[in-house]
Amino acid sequence: VDTASPPARRHQRNARGQGARLTGDIVSGAVAVIEREGSAEAVTLRAVARQIGIAAPSIYAHFPDRDAIVMAVVTRVFGELAAAIGYGTEAAGPDPVGRLVAGCEAYVGFGLAHPARYGVLFSGRRAQDYAAAGPAARGRPESGSEAFGLFVSAIEDCVSAGVCASTDAAADAAALWVGCHGTVSLRTALASRFPWPEPGGFVRGLALTLAKITVTEQPRATE
Amino acid sequence: VDTASPPARRHQRNARGQGARLTGDIVSGAVAVIEREGSAEAVTLRAVARQIGIAAPSIYAHFPDRDAIVMAVVTRVFGELAAAIGYGTEAAGPDPVGRLVAGCEAYVGFGLAHPARYGVLFSGRRAQDYAAAGPAARGRPESGSEAFGLFVSAIEDCVSAGVCASTDAAADAAALWVGCHGTVSLRTALASRFPWPEPGGFVRGLALTLAKITVTEQPRATE
DNA sequence: TGTACATCAGTGAACGCGCGTTCACTGATGTAC
């Protein structure tokens, strides 16, 4: 592997008072390294510094150590994942079943489209602690719970609409999350070496089954 | 982390003609390192050598490089997993639904009991290739498929017994595998930071749902 | 308007470490004659 790639281009010095911008650049550089190398192990201070064209010690003004960078990456990627789910859900229209299915498809779609980034969320033994307790997560209680909360409300909406037999939204949301995560994780790991059913229908079926949906086709509810 | 632990004890030299025994010891040592450090990243030639009390270069007589050791570990652990599933299934008795549920519980139980070992199976981007194509896997076609095959036959047995609505055993076995793997992976990653339902009932419900079981209590079929 | 100074943003060289890998080797054990 061509690990020691040259320093791309020299990072342009930030203006006085704008030094904090480099913090974001470092996180972006770490994500770029992860995407290029395929794993969070590749996030070293020197690799990140090369990626964005700075000297390695410059990072210490922004992060106390390597783990803090990975922590910030986890927080950012959890945000991207939640945004992808939210976007997919909104694009699906008003039908709660359609929204739930679209949210799950968006989750799986994000994970399969960005396997390295997705993997960072669950690879580190302590990644989840970073996401919840790290300095970059100030203001938001638990990044991991954001995705879970979206699953819970999707199920609750279906229950309210009378198309879902769930009596414990939290438990069924956990099953839904397990299904979506398992799909991404297993397909990514075993890749093409396995005769997988096509993801589209598979995820839809998984979502409808695990969420205990009773009426799949919901004709325009009000109008 | 106390990485550089002392060499435990000196490995006793194998008798003439028994040099191949060290091959197995190296794999066992690698598994021990993984269990102790929690990740396959910790498997270095020197760490494994320290673990079993040999000099690092001695490994080259048995494995061409580091990756080959990890490959052999993956093959061994896939075997352990399949054995655990088989044992759980057999202990459940003759009822096909009970056997299917027990197999899933054994899968999840193995994964939660040995998270580091289980993680090796799916962590490396190429771990699955090792399991199928590596020299240590000679004679068995695809280690990963072993677990999958057990899921398929469990579903087929339920269909034969008339207690399962599955019309595509392979697709439903994939869903079952996704559910079991997702449970292990997500619970391991998020650990106690999340209000998980207790594993027992959760896995049972997941298995019955995903396998499309129609009759859960099967009174002694014949007798 | 000038000038000394503080601060900011970031650098370059160096340290000690564990790593994979190579090399020439050592010492025990079996075997041909």
Next chain:
DNA sequence: TGTACATCAGTGAACGCGCGTTCACTGATGTAC
């Protein structure tokens, strides 16, 4: 029964590398007087 030799199982020192981290520093820019 002896002895030279081949083989086996494994060693110890050394290499060059990328790493995290430290240290003293540089040069631009704003600010007090």
